[in-house]
Amino acid sequence: MAFTIKMARAAVEKFNAVIEEKKEYLTDLDSAIGDADHGINMNRGMKRIIDKIQGKDYADFGGLFRDVAMTIMSVVGGSAGPLYGTFFMKLGQKLAGQGEVSVEEFAAAMGDGLSGVMSLGKSAVGDKTMVDAIDPAINALKEHAPEGDAAAWDAAVAAAEGGMKGTIPMLARRGRSSYLGERSIGHQDPGATSSYYLVSCLRDAFAEG
């Protein structure tokens, strides 16, 4: 089964709902190692995205993800704005003109998005960032695609969750938390956490068809 524009839109709406529900938890995580604004910022950004996409009819992923990217970049305020903005912008550029793609194609587009994030943030796997949740999710999607799309998405969610939890013992090398040095160890990264939610929302939207 293909991943469709309808699923992408549903995933964005689900992501908004999850961020709304988890905003205090994200802010708590961020207050331990960051500036305590990740939940509030993402919540403000996602709400504005919903306002933006409501009533609009998107024929392809390019239009939808471009609107998501531009809104999140300008509204979120913290680093998550340009980082998630770049992720969605590259995702949309790769999938422009298409309204349904295979799981492999979607994974490749997520790979483009992640490359954009890593180049913007000068970050790598293991730096205790959102990259640590998204990178294993993409790898799992690609690896498990031969077992079927549903299995691939489930594996991606499990991998993103593992990646998110894997940030706990890491030393932060990027962003505000890197100023803490060793004191950043022992805390789960808020960006990896919201990225895990994003992967879950993509899976849930796919599962609902």
Add this chain to the structure above:
Amino acid sequence: MIGILVVSHSEDAAKGIKDIAVGMSGAGDSVLIEGVGGNDSGGLGVSVGKIFDALSAMLPKTEGVLVVPDLGSSILSSRSAIELLPPEDSSRVVMADAPVLEGAMMAAVEASGGSDLAAVADSAMDARNLQKCDH
């Protein structure tokens, strides 16, 4: 003419640093100095859209623009705004890895002497070595 764009998490800080750079450098009208900051609701934060709009307004009036960001997301947001510009414009924007106030100030002094963008950027980055309490 060279442009200097101060980017801060605070709109007040951006405007204040701009005012200091304009007033204390003696650059007068020879340099276009602007400040942009705050999220799009006016709170602490950075908006890619605001930076993009400021650059788009400054570039037609200048040979090039030096962006002097404060910290963290100011840097990422400035990079994103520059990437969104058309290539002929983005090639005329440079970001300074410099302390924001001292960098803006030293860039303004350099630019007021008629230097090109690369020299203005170098001067801003020299602000990293500025010793200000040793006399």
